[in-house]
Amino acid sequence: MIDAKTLLATRRSVSIPALREPGPSEAELNEILTAASRVPDHGKLAPWRFILFRGVAAPALGKALADLAETREGPLSEARRAYEEARFTRAPLVIGVVSTAKPHFKIPEWEQVLSAGAATMNLIHAAHARGFAANWITEWVAYDEEAKRLMGVAAEEKVVGFVYVGTPSEVPSDRPRPDLSAVVSDAPMPVVA
Template sequence: MIDAKTLLATRRSVSIPALRAPGPSDGELRDILVAASRVPDHGKLTPWRFVLFRGEAAAATGRALAALAERREGPLSEGRRAYEEARFTRAPLVIGVVSTARPHFKIPEWEQVLSAGAATMNLIHAAHAHGFAANWITEWVAYDEEAKILMGIGPEEKVVGFVYVGTPSEVPSDRPRPELSAVVSDAPMPPEA
């Protein structure tokens, strides 16, 4: 396993076409999901859940989403149909992260949504720690109510993202990162009362 400092400094998103088999074993996946679940969670609400897209269920979901797109848009081009049908089979494993945030008498929904985002990032870091690579995307299916139903996601739930996980077939390149001076500032002194 990678030490934490190196892990955080070397994590990169890898393009989905570069994610190959093998994906995580059942034991590795369990460890990844346990680590993903260890996030700040005010009130212990667990305001998120994971949906695993793999095997025949992933392929069937892609076919159903292609049919949905075609019902709405008319005949799809061959390329678009292939893209939609392969949506959840482009990597060995796709993990949908779903926010189940809801009104609470004490815990603001925003804090619950942030917890779901933290679970997603922990998921990505845990995959990297196990030697895998990941890519976090949404696309139209994350925001479409009919598509959500096809994926087993309720109307009151929101898709945080789909995390594609696999073995990287190439060394990921880094991208420009912000200069700290552009994103860090000291708090101003408040005016005297």
């Protein structure tokens, strides 16, 4: 496993076409999901859940989503239909992260949503720590109510994203990162009127 400093400094999103077999074993997946669950969670609500898109369900859902897209948009091109049908088979494993945030007497919904985002990032770091690569995307299916229903996401839930996981077939290249001077500032002195 990678030490934490190296892990944080080397994590990169890898393009989905570059994610190949093998994906995580069941034991590795359990470790990844356990690590993903170790996030700040005010009130111990676990305001998120994971959906594993794999096996025979993955291509079946892709076909159902392609059919849904066609009912909305009219006949799909051959390339678009193939893209939609392969939606959950483009990597060895796709993990949907779902926010289950809801009103709470003490815990703001925003904090619950942030916890779901933290779970997603922990999932990506945990995969990277085990030698896998990942890519976090959403696309239209994350925001379409009928698509959400097909994927087992309730109307009151929100899709945080889909994390595609596999073994990288190439060394990921880095991309420009923000200059710290553009994103870091000291708190201002209060102005008293």
